[in-house]
Amino acid sequence: MPIIEIKNLTKYYPDPNNPGKKFAAVDHISLNINEGETFGILGPNGAGKTTTLEMIEGMREIDDGTVTVAGILVNKNEMAVKQVIGVQLQKSEYFDYLNLCELLTLFGDFYHRKVDPAELLKEVQLIDKRKARAKGLSGGQKQRLSIASALVNDPKVLFLDEPTTGLDPQARHNLWDLIRKIKTKGKTIVITTHYMEEAELLCDRIAVMDRAKIIALDTPKNLIKQYAKTAKIIFSMDKDIPMENFKALSGVLEIQKINSNFELQVTNVEEAIYNLVELDKKEGAHLTSLQVVKATLEDVFLNLTGRALRE
Ligand SMILES: Nc1ncnc2c1ncn2[C@@H]1O[C@H](COP(=O)(O)OP(=O)(O)OP(=O)(O)O)[C@@H](O)[C@H]1O
Ligand SMILES: [Mg+2]
Numbered sequence: 001m002p003i004i005e006i007k008n009l010t011k012y013y014p015d016p017n018n019p020g021k022k023f024a025a026v027d028h029i030s031l032n033i034n035e036g037e038t039f040g041i042l043g044p045n046g047a048g049k050t051t052t053l054e055m056i057e058g059m060r061e062i063d064d065g066t067v068t069v070a071g072i073l074v075n076k077n078e079m080a081v082k083q084v085i086g087v088q089l090q091k092s093e094y095f096d097y098l099n100l101c102e103l104l105t106l107f108g109d110f111y112h113r114k115v116d117p118a119e120l121l122k123e124v125q126l127i128d129k130r131k132a133r134a135k136g137l138s139g140g141q142k143q144r145l146s147i148a149s150a151l152v153n154d155p156k157v158l159f160l161d162e163p164t165t166g167l168d169p170q171a172r173h174n175l176w177d178l179i180r181k182i183k184t185k186g187k188t189i190v191i192t193t194h195y196m197e198e199a200e201l202l203c204d205r206i207a208v209m210d211r212a213k214i215i216a217l218d219t220p221k222n223l224i225k226q227y228a229k230t231a232k233i234i235f236s237m238d239k240d241i242p243m244e245n246f247k248a249l250s251g252v253l254e255i256q257k258i259n260s261n262f263e264l265q266v267t268n269v270e271e272a273i274y275n276l277v278e279l280d281k282k283e284g285a286h287l288t289s290l291q292v293v294k295a296t297l298e299d300v301f302l303n304l305t306g307r308a309l310r311e
Helices: 049-056 079-083 100-108 116-125 139-150 170-184 196-202 220-227 243-247 268-282 297-305
Strands: 002-014 022-034 038-042 064-069 085-088 159-160 188-193 203-211 215-219 231-237 252-258 261-266 286-293
Touching: 002 049, 002 188, 022 049, 022 064, 022 188, 022 215, 038 049, 038 170, 038 220, 049 064, 049 188, 100 116, 100 159, 116 139, 139 170, 139 231, 159 261, 159 297, 170 188, 170 196, 188 196, 196 297, 203 220, 203 297, 215 220, 215 297, 220 297, 231 268, 243 252, 243 261, 261 268, 268 286
Parallel strands: 038 188, 038 203, 085 159, 159 188
Antiparallel strands: 002 022, 002 064, 203 215, 231 261, 231 286, 252 261
């Protein structure tokens, strides 16, 4: 069952290159997000991810199209929708004179439904810090606090805008665990990210967004299956065999040599390895190392746009 329905959603901003003209930062996008699903919007800087989220959240005016969240038409009920959603912004500021417990109590007072602040702090592993001020928290702790504040009204849908950008790997893993824990409670989560690994790990489905449009939408597995049909085989051998010999193997698309390693781009890993071993036997050579690198969402983006996600 879709909990969010988006039809032709569009936002225009003044075009900085053409005074008096506008450009579409979000260009007639349509998609549904199902109840209980963790849905990712993946795309490079400026793709329109934050603008999309803000319109769904009722925080930014919708120029064209419609958004419905839990049966509420956001276009006409920006305030009502706030009761059923939780929003973690890309950046947050907190009052300096309140401690974490007081902050969450204050935020809870804005809503009809509220969760006990101590329970929330426990959930995000900040209960030891309940008497501390937000400004004294580490980057990872601040992100966990902002997730706690997004949960004060026990929302049906939680929006996370690049929750792990700028965090070190440990803090990032910690946050992933928290997001997965929230997911198991049945909440719908909408998350934006530029991190492929994050999208692949957390999301049930992903919309790939580029230049204001959704260019692909599916499960991470299907996206890779459909748009990144190749894998990489990296190997080295104890004998110098000309590159041309590998290139001639069936299923090999490309080959390059990096230091003493060969890198084969292949469509069928099993077939390529079989042929490689056969060639070795024929040449009297032996593999000294062999590694298979499967395709990732990074390859999906590259194949869809011809560009790397982070350029
Ligand atoms: N308030 C605004 N006024 C004018 N232009 C804006 C405004 N906010 C965003 N834009 C422009 O709209 C486009 C989409 O921006 P948006 O912030 O939605 O991208 P994003 O995908 O969230 O990027 P990032 O990954 O950097 O957060 C960009 O070209 C941006 O410069
Ligand atoms: Mg953004």
